[in-house]
Amino acid sequence: xxxxxxxxxxxxxxxxxxxxxxxxxxxxxxxxxxxxxxxxxxxxxxxxxxxxxxxxxxxxxxxxxxxxxxxxxxxxxxxxxxxxxxxxxxxxxxxxxxxxxxxxxxxxxxxxxxxxxxxxxxxxxxxxxxxxxxxxxxxxxxxxxxxxxxxxxxxxxxxxxxxxxxxxxxxxxxxxxxxxxxxxxxxxxxxxxxxxxxxxxxxxxxxxxxxxxxxxxxxxxxxxxxxxxxxxxxxxxxxxxxx
Amino acid sequence: xxxxxxxxxxxxxxxxxxxxxxxxxxxxxxxxxxxxxxxxxxxxxxxxxxxxxxxxxxxxxxxxxxxxxxxxxxxxxxxxxxxxxxxxxxxxxxxxxxxxxxxxxxxxxxxxxxxxxxxxxxxxxxxxxxxxxxxxxxxxxxxxxxxxxxxxxxxxxxxxxxxxxxxxxxxxxxxxxxxxxxxxxxxxxxxxxxxxxxxxxxxxxxxxxxxxxxxxxxxxxxxxxxxxxxxxxxxxxxxxxxxxxxxxxxxxxxxxxxxxxxxxxxxxxxxxxxxxxxxxxxxxxxxxxxxxxxxxxxxxxxxxxxxxxxxxxxxxxxxxxxxxxxxxxxxxxxxxxxxxxxxxxxxxxxxxxxxxxxxxxxxxxxxxxxxxxxxxxxxxxxxxxxxxxxxxxxxxxxxxxxxxxxxxxxxxxxxxxxxxxxxxxxxxxxxxxxxxxxxxxxxxxxxxxxxxxxxxxxxxxxxxxxxxxxxxxxxxxxxxxxxxxxxxxxxxxxxxxxxxxxxxxxxxxxxxxxxxxxxxxxxxxxxxxxxxxxxxxxxxxxxxxxxxxxxxxxxxxxxxxxxxxxxxxxxxxxxxxxxxxxxxxxxxxxxxxxx
Numbered sequence: 001x002x003x004x005x006x007x008x009x010x011x012x013x014x015x016x017x018x019x020x021x022x023x024x025x026x027x028x029x030x031x032x033x034x035x036x037x038x039x040x041x042x043x044x045x046x047x048x049x050x051x052x053x054x055x056x057x058x059x060x061x062x063x064x065x066x067x068x069x070x071x072x073x074x075x076x077x078x079x080x081x082x083x084x085x086x087x088x089x090x091x092x093x094x095x096x097x098x099x100x101x102x103x104x105x106x107x108x109x110x111x112x113x114x115x116x117x118x119x120x121x122x123x124x125x126x127x128x129x130x131x132x133x134x135x136x137x138x139x140x141x142x143x144x145x146x147x148x149x150x151x152x153x154x155x156x157x158x159x160x161x162x163x164x165x166x167x168x169x170x171x172x173x174x175x176x177x178x179x180x181x182x183x184x185x186x187x188x189x190x191x192x193x194x195x196x197x198x199x200x201x202x203x204x205x206x207x208x209x210x211x212x213x214x215x216x217x218x219x220x221x222x223x224x225x226x227x228x229x230x231x232x233x234x235x236x237x238x239x240x241x242x243x
Numbered sequence: 244x245x246x247x248x249x250x251x252x253x254x255x256x257x258x259x260x261x262x263x264x265x266x267x268x269x270x271x272x273x274x275x276x277x278x279x280x281x282x283x284x285x286x287x288x289x290x291x292x293x294x295x296x297x298x299x300x301x302x303x304x305x306x307x308x309x310x311x312x313x314x315x316x317x318x319x320x321x322x323x324x325x326x327x328x329x330x331x332x333x334x335x336x337x338x339x340x341x342x343x344x345x346x347x348x349x350x351x352x353x354x355x356x357x358x359x360x361x362x363x364x365x366x367x368x369x370x371x372x373x374x375x376x377x378x379x380x381x382x383x384x385x386x387x388x389x390x391x392x393x394x395x396x397x398x399x400x401x402x403x404x405x406x407x408x409x410x411x412x413x414x415x416x417x418x419x420x421x422x423x424x425x426x427x428x429x430x431x432x433x434x435x436x437x438x439x440x441x442x443x444x445x446x447x448x449x450x451x452x453x454x455x456x457x458x459x460x461x462x463x464x465x466x467x468x469x470x471x472x473x474x475x476x477x478x479x480x481x482x483x484x485x486x487x488x489x490x491x492x493x494x495x496x497x498x499x500x501x502x503x504x505x506x507x508x509x510x511x512x513x514x515x516x517x518x519x520x521x522x523x524x525x526x527x528x529x530x531x532x533x534x535x536x537x538x539x540x541x542x543x544x545x546x547x548x549x550x551x552x553x554x555x556x557x558x559x560x561x562x563x564x565x566x567x568x569x570x571x572x573x574x575x576x577x578x579x580x581x582x583x584x585x586x587x588x589x590x591x592x593x594x595x596x597x598x599x600x601x602x603x604x605x606x607x608x609x610x611x612x613x614x615x616x617x618x619x620x621x622x623x624x625x626x627x628x629x630x631x632x633x634x635x636x637x638x639x640x641x642x643x644x645x646x647x648x649x650x651x652x653x654x655x656x657x658x659x660x661x662x663x664x665x666x667x668x669x670x671x672x673x674x675x676x677x678x679x680x681x682x683x684x685x686x687x688x689x690x691x692x693x694x695x696x697x698x699x700x701x702x703x704x705x706x707x708x709x710x711x712x713x714x715x716x717x718x719x720x721x722x723x724x725x726x727x728x729x730x731x732x733x734x735x736x737x738x739x740x741x742x743x744x745x746x747x748x749x750x751x752x753x754x755x756x757x758x759x760x761x762x763x764x765x766x767x768x769x770x771x772x773x774x775x776x777x778x779x780x781x782x783x784x785x786x787x788x789x790x791x792x793x794x795x796x797x798x799x800x801x802x803x804x805x806x807x808x809x810x811x812x813x814x815x816x817x818x819x820x821x822x823x824x825x826x827x828x829x830x831x832x833x834x835x836x837x838x
Contacts, residue, residue, distance in 0.1 A: 021682050029675055051685040056676035066672055090673040097672050125691055129700065136703035143707075143714045188431050192318075196305050199318035200341065201426070 021052055028060065037068035055084040059091055066098055071208035072185040074098045076241055079181060079210060083173075083243035086117045104209035105227055107181070116172035121243055124173070127166035135159035173243055180242035182224065184209045184233075191231025195221035202231040213240065275301035277357040279366035281342065287373055288347055288384060289417075289484055291509060294340040296366065301359040305338040311350050314370065315343045343511070344372040346383040387414045390478045390515040398521045402435075402538040402569035403626045404463045405520070409440065411478055411513065415447070415454040418483040420508055423460060428475040428515065433522075435465040465569060469524035475517045481508040525624045531633050535576050537623030539568020543576075545636035547616050553644045554613075557605050562589070564621065565599040575602035576621040583609050584616075611645040725772040732769035736762050736830045740823070747819050755819050756804040759826055763797060766830055771838070789836065793829050797822070 028043035044061035062077030078095035085091055099106055109117065119127065135156055142152035187207040192199040195217040205211060205226050215223035220235045276299045286292050294316065296306060308316045319339045326333045342352075353367035389412050396405035413419055425440060444459035466472060484507050525538060544563045552558055564573060575589035589604035606616070618637035625632045690696055720727040739762030746755035768778045771786050780798045784791055800822060803809075 018682055022678070025678060032675060052682050053685050054679045054683050056679040060675045063672055063675055090676065094672040122689070129691060132700075133703060136707055140703070140707055140710060143710050188427075194305060194318040194320050196318040197307055198310075198316065 021047055021050070025057070028064070032060070032064055032067070035067075037064050040064040041068060055081050055088070055091075058084070059088075059094075062098075063094065066094070066101075071098060071102045072183045072239065075102065075104075075208050075210055076183045076239055079183070080241055083176070084120055084122070086120055098208070099210060102206055102208035104184075104206040107210055107212065108228075113172065116169045119169055121170060121173035124166050124170040128163060128170060131159045131163035131166055135163060176243050180213050180240045182211050182213055182222070182238035182240045184211060184237060185239050186237040189233055189237045191224060191226070191229070191233050193231065195219060195223070195232040199232070203227075203229050205231075205233065211238065275299065275359060275362075277301065277303060277359050277364050277366065279353065279355070279357075279368050281352065281368050281370050284369060285371045285373065286344060288344055288387070289482060289509070290344070292342040292344075292370055294342055294352060294368070296338045296340075296357065298336045298357075298359050300333055300335070302336055303338075303357055303359040306355045306357060308340060308352060308355060311352060313344065313346045313348050314350055314352075314372070315345060316352070317341045317343070342370065344384070347372045347374055384511065385514045387417055388412060388419075388480075388482075388511065388513055390476070390513045392474055392476060392515055392518045394474075394518060394520055396520075398523055399466065400523050400538050400624065400626050401466055401469050401525055402536070402572055404465050404539070404567065404569070407438070407462050407464055407474065407518075409460040409462075409476060409478065409515075411458040411460065411480070412448075412450065412455040413458070415456065420481045420483055422481065423458070424479040425476045426479050426512070428477045430472045430474070433466055433468045433470065433472060435467050438462045438464055466520075466522040469522050472520045472522055473517060474520065475515055478513040478515060479510055480513070481510050483508055529631055531620075531622040531631055533576060533620040533633060534622040534624070534631060535574040537564065537568055537570075537573045537621070538626060539566060539570075539623065540625060540627055541566035541568050541570075541621075541623045543621040543634040543636060545619055545639070547637075547639040547641065550640070551642040551644075552608065554608055554610050557607050558616065558641065560589075560604040560606060560616065560619070561592075562602040562604070562619070562621075563599060564602075565596075567598060568623065568626075570598065570600040573600060573623075575604070576619055577604065578606070578617045578619045581617060583613050585609060608641070608643045611643045613641065613643045615640050728769040728772050732766050733830075733834055735769060736766040739765060740827060740830075743823055743826075747816070747823060750816065752804070752815060752819070756801055759801045759822060760805055762826060762830065763801065766833070770833065786838065787833060787836065790829060790832060793825065793832075797826055797829060801826075 024043050024047050028040045028047075031037070031040040031043060041061065041064045044057055044064055047057050048061065058077050058081040062074045062081060065071075065077060066074035075095065075098050078091060078098055081091045082088070082095060096106060116124075138152050138156035138159065142149045142156065145152065184205050184207055189205045189207070190201045191203050191205055193202050194200075203226070205224070209226060211224040211226040213222055214225050214230055216235075217223070217232070221232045222235050222238060223230060223232050224238065277296065278299070279294070279296050281292050281294050283292060294308070296303075305318055305321065308318075310316075317340060319341050322337045322339065324335045324337070348371075350370045350372065351367060352370060354365045355367075357364050357366055391410045391412075393408050393410075394405055395408070396403070399405040409425075411423065423440070423442070425438075429438065440460045440462045442458055443461045444457075446457055448455050448457040542565055544565075546561045548559060548561070560578070562575060564570060575591070577589060578584075578586070580586065585607040587605040587607075589602045592601040592603050594601045615638035618635050620633050620635040622631055622633040624630075691700075720730065739758045742758035743755050743762065746752075746758055764778045767773065767783045767787075768775065771783065773782060780795060783794055783798070787794065804822075809815075
């Protein structure tokens with residue numbers, strides 16, 4: 001009973017936070033509808049800085065940035081929202097639209113990428129847990145029920161395969177963490193052949209293009225890949241992002 | 244060397260190895276070196292050289308080479324080599340730079356400080372650039388090839404198209420591959436779209452007594468904002484150099500084209516003059532109300548049809564703006580609101596004709612009072628006369644008959660609005676997402692990352708492992724009777740010993756001796772995997788030779804007591820206790836034995 005006041009305060013605090021977030025969300029939407037994009041950005045950013053990380057907020061923030069003409073931040077937030085909800089058609093469409101507006105190409109994904117990006121990292125983890133529990137249950141039953149051992153072992157192949165697929169899917173998102181993506185935030189960025197000032201220019205990277213990090217240099221250079229080409233750019237020219 | 248001094252000798256040898264090891268490490272450190280070289284050291288103005296900084300048996304980073312006036316130095320990347328010969332291994336890291344001469348002369352590259360794990364070293368090298376063999380007069384690249392840029396409008400207005408003309412001069416005799424690239428030197432923002440250069444002319448031209456091949460490239464630019472726009476394009480092209488005119492110095496040189504090719508190409512960036520274009524804003528003064536953003540020299544036509552309709556039937560107003568200007572930026576002009584005419588939004592109509600834009604507007608006369616479609620005005624800013632011009636067309640006479648009672652009215656053609664909506668959807672982002680319902684906070688721990696869940700997740704695996712071990716053990720015992728009975732032996736012995744203790748407590752001699760006999764026979768029967776009929780003193784003694792006396796005594800004593808034979812007088816309880824102790828001790832001893 002001594003804990004009751006503390007719990008009550010926590011519940012009230014949560015309710016207050018939820019109310020404040022609801023209020024901010026509604027105000028931001030009104031500002032966006034009225035074309036006050038800068039105000040909408042501030043309100044959505046306020047929610048994000050208060051710890052709200054719903055995909056809806058990130059996506060709406062990206063929309064506000066796009067309407068405000070800040071393409072790099074729009075692309076950055078669309079991609080961030082995509083990590084959470086890779087099947088969301090609105091996020092995919094708007095990311096495509098923003099990249100197209102920037103004159104940048106979308107990162108190429110192979111067949112495996114297309115398959116494994118159907119579920120987010122979080123969803124793959126849930127799939128792994130489900131497959132693991134089912135496999136454990138079937139194997140336990142096969143040990144306990146001698147007469148049913150053969151069919152149960154055969155049935156356990158299904159969760160075993162599911163587990164392998166889910167592990168591969170989860171692993172697919174790993175490279176995004178190890179080699180994060182980045183958005184070009186400086187116009188006229190040129191990728192060089194080497195991480196040295198005065199190195200030969202290799203290719204131009206469009207403003208707000210989505211690139212992959214391939215390496216880094218302690219002197220503040222990042223090796224990026226864009227459109228199948230790799231080159232070095234200064235770290236200040238890009239904004240890194242990862243799931 | 245004596246045996247007694249063996250330890251000393253080994254110590255001496257250890258010391259010797261240590262000293263040798265130190266010498267080897269030191270020698271390795273002293274072997275590390277860095278050197279800088281240029282290959283070749285003598286080149287012509289149209290040639291290029293390779294600068295190499297080579298770290299031998301050491302690792303070192305690329306060095307920022309200070310700028311040298313007259314040559315351009317570009318870093319091309321590192322290369323690592325490992326060699327193993329005559330039992331010796333060596334490695335080298337080579338950082339390669341490409342040197343492009345801009346004018347003739349003797350150049351000193353460096354000094355630069357190289358830091359590596361063997362120390363620091365200051366490096367310097369020399370390069371000489373001489374005039375090309377076929378053009379002894381040229382001292383600089385800019386004397387052989389250069390470019391100029393000019394415009395037909397020094398002060399255009401915002402949205403007014405203006406031409407940029409780029410002239411590329413190539414001295415007679417110099418060969419290029421005919422491809423031009425414009426790299427940088429253009430305004431980063433403020434221009435409408437990317438500039439597309441096209442080669443419009445190629446001719447020979449004499450300049451200061453020297454013959455040049457002149458390529459003319461042209462593009463049209465449009466500024467979106469007012470201000471000064473600076474153009475200094477860096478034209479990149481490839482010069483073709485016959486291979487026999489220059490020496491070759493390596494099969495693995497990555498910069499000089501195909502080794503077996505008969506000619507090579509070398510990229511060169513040309514110098515160009517600076518062109519400042521002052522873009523003026525469209526003035527606010529004198530701007531008419533009907534101005535819809537047109538800039539240039541434009542004309543305006545309007546047609547109306549059909550000219551005879553019933554009230555409620557649609558009439559289409561077709562507008563055409565043509566001429567030189569920012570046609571795609573013009574907002575369609577419209578007629579003013581009229582209470583007897585229902586107006587729909589104008590839409591852009593695709594057209595194949597260049598320098599033309601077409602609009603269509605649907606309107607519906609509501610009554611037969613309408614005799615004319617009102618005049619429509621189009622205003623634009625004329626960049627030649629630098630003033631606003633208004634072109635008015637109409638009014639357009641029209642016959643509107645009254646609509647018959649209850650007659651169905653024609654619904655205005657759908658495509659007008661539908662097409663517009665479709666267009667808008669295709670050109671904009673998807674709308675905002677609705678309220679998510681519940682808020683997910685950053686501090687909220689995902690359920691599968693909580694410690695209780697992780698522990699819970701480990702339980703099925705642990706249970707499965709334990710169960711697997713149990714089942715496997717059960718299977719082993721099922722298949723190995725001897726092992727199963729071996730496991731059973733101590734349990735049966737303990738059970739019988741307990742029975743004996745209870746009998747001792749109740750002073751039931753018969754039960755005591757029966758339990759003791761059971762303890763012995765059942766234990767040895769299981770332990771030695773004997774059938775019930777095989778459990779005899781001889782069999783047990785044959786299999787357990789170590790405890791012969793004790794086994795024999797116990798077997799004989801207990802068997803005699805079972806049949807009531809008593810050899811010694813005394814308290815039977817003490818004797819039973821002694822037997823119990825002896826039996827327990829023997830069984831424990833046998834349990835520890837390996838048979």
